[in-house]
Amino acid sequence: MTKKFYFVLASIFIVMLVGISQGGLTESSEARYAEIGREMALSNDFLHPRMLGIGHYHKPPVTYAITALGYKVFGFNEFGARFFLAVALLLQLLLVYKMGKLWFEDRKTGIFAALIYFTFPIVLASVLNLTTDAYLNTFILSSIYCFLVAKLKKKKGFLYLGYALLGIAFLIKGPVAFLPVALFMICYKISTKEPIKPSKHTVLGILLLLGISASWFIAIVLEKPNLLDHFIEDQIVKRSVDASQFKRSKPFWYYLAFAPLLCLPWTVPFVYVLIAKRKRLTFTPQLKTLGFSCLAILLVFSLFSSKLIFYILPLYPLLALFFAGVYKQVLEHEKNYFLLTYKVGFGILTGMAIELLCIPTFEYKIWFSILALAAIGSYFYWWNFKTKASKSTRLFALSTGATLILLLLYFSFAPQNELLLRSFKPQYAFIEKQRKDTKDYKVIVYDYRLPSAAFYLGDRIVTVTNTNYESLRDTRFERDSSWTQSYIDLRDPNNYERFKSLLKDSTNIIITKDRRPIPDSLEYLTKHFEVEAFGDWRVHY
CATH class of the missing domain: 3.40.50 (Rossmann fold)
Incomplete structure (x- = not known):
């Protein structure tokens, strides 16, 4: 099963590489990061981000530096700008798999978690456009994984690596990087009833974290002291409290309402199981930690007035692991319901694809569209009526296949409808x-x-x-x-x-x-x- 899983990962990565350059850069966020990275690559100045010839100190420089590296290797084009997004997705899937395997002590649960995670719409959206979010999520997830390895395997080196990776996450988007990791560790301590006793390794790790996190800010403020007020007032206080300045103010319930929609159709069977079949579930410390962490992230981020949907992206790897842990427990009793849910979801996908072809505003290559619909229909028919595979295999074949088909459709759609997607x-x-x-x-x-x-x-x-x-x-x-x-x-x-x-x-x-x-x-x-x-x-x- 592991070999098949790695084959699926390789297929996902290849599809991403084939399609990642399709469609021009979209305004405004993606084009902004791409252009700052381009100017950084041209100047070889990785300390001072610049956009259109003017210093741009809204974010630390790691995302721009990663993008600049893409240009250095692949040239100044869309593929160079987005290449490391494909790498980020691959790393996230591997990390989710490794975390599931380690924490639940079960390889199959890790595979379930990774494949569930891949099918979340918000995950795909984060890696199809160049912003900080995919990279931030990768470093946050890798940091949590390192902390788990340090705890469960008693490997102190991973503790220091976790703090170092979290420091780099800070250099991607600032203090917000700390919140998901801190909330997860608090929930871990509570669920496992582990006493809070900071060791010398923890103290040294925190010092390493602070040193890495502050490195760029210290260097830039020593050179331009007036940037200190800009970082504190404009980029931390106003973004958190006065979101109206950045047109990002949303009501408290914003995340609570939209977060479940961004992991459909998985939300439906899991809500059903958690409500109707909860007596069959054993809420282990692992599930408690994951469940409380997800709730904590939702609630804490809801308290901030500034809200964009990608701010809660670090929630979804934990949610995928939670779903996989629940699914493993109810597999024998409720797999028919799970499979039925995804059959319906796949049918909706087919209907949406047909409906999109009927909208005159969109442009399509007609022959590619016909072939795509034929592929969707054949794939759906095989995994529902012909194969003798287990229901779990059928479920994840349907979900992963549907997501890959969605990606291919998007990669065909994007270059033909660039103006609609705000690419000029x-x-x-x-x-x-x-x-x-x-x-x-x-x-x-x-x-x-x-x-x-x-x-x-x-x-x-x-x-x-x-x-x-x-x-x-x-x-x-x-x-x-x-x-x-x-x-x-x-x-x-x-x-x-x-x-x-x-x-x-x-x-x-x-x-x-x-x-x-x-x-x-x-x-x-x-x-x-x-x-x-x-x-x-x-x-x-």
Whole structure:
């Protein structure tokens, strides 16, 4: 069974590698991380993240550095930007398997947990777009695994490794990295009734953690002391308390309502078992730790006003392990119900695929779509009516196969519907075509910030901000005026003349959005441009 599991992991990794470069970079988060990584790779400056030529200190630099490494190996393209996301998914699946095998002392439970985890929609979403979340989840999960090995196998080296990995997690997204690990360890202590007696190894490990976590912040603050207030007030206090500043404020119940939806259809049979068949369950210390950890993460993150769904991504490896532990106990009695649930889920998937083909807004390669539907139908028919495999094998074949088919459909769908997915690669290709014989031209992005423009068109981008807060840049920490070559702030009337001169140059390109056109007072300067529409965006050339 283990060999088959590793074959499935290899298949998942291959599918990811084949499809990871499909579709252009999407705005705004993915393009932002990709562009900062590109500028880091070009400058070889891994200490100062920069975006569009201006310092960007919203996050520590590890995600950007990983992305920069991808470019160094594979070039400046979508595959280079996203390659390590595929690696992150593979590592997460291996870690979930290893944790399940170690903690439940059962290889099959580890395999169940990994395959359940792979099918969670939120997991796939986190590795299909470049952000900090997949990498943060990988380091948090690896840290928890190391702590478990240190506890259960009495290997002190893993304790130090766990603290070191948690320190790197801090350098991905800051203090939020500590919360899931701390909550898990607290729940572990309570469930196992283990006394809290910090050893010298724990103290030394915490010192190692603090040293790694603080390393970049100390280096950068020593160089630019005014960044200290920025880190504390803007990036910690305001993000946690005043979420309205970042448009991320959500009600307390937000996670409680949406978290179960992000692990469908598994939620349905497990809720049924936990409510209707709870007398058959033995809540071991392992299940108690996992269950309490999941609840603790949900409740604690719900207390923060700033909420994005990926903030609770570290919940889902623990939830997959909890589901696998429950499933192993009720396997003989309730497997028909589990299998029926996934048959229904697979049928819904088929219906959704057919329905999507009928929506005229979407574009498809018709022959690929027909083949995909035939593959879905054949796969479903085989695992339901023909195979003599066990019900557990059928269940996980259906769930894993359905997820792989979803991935393949997405990889086919993405490059054909880039504008719908907020990838503006088609308009950049149009610009390159229009100016293929011109070297010295500028692309003026009016009242929006489009890091993807720089990724695809290079350092010719000039961002012009007027009334849109999203286009504002923080230039407090710049030591020279080189940034003024790529940024114009029209809130300063002195910058109008430079903006006018750019509009008068017919070799330049202007990108606008319908909601924020060029001001009427300057519209006369764009009369000599032709206009090409890309959704609600306009390219003036």
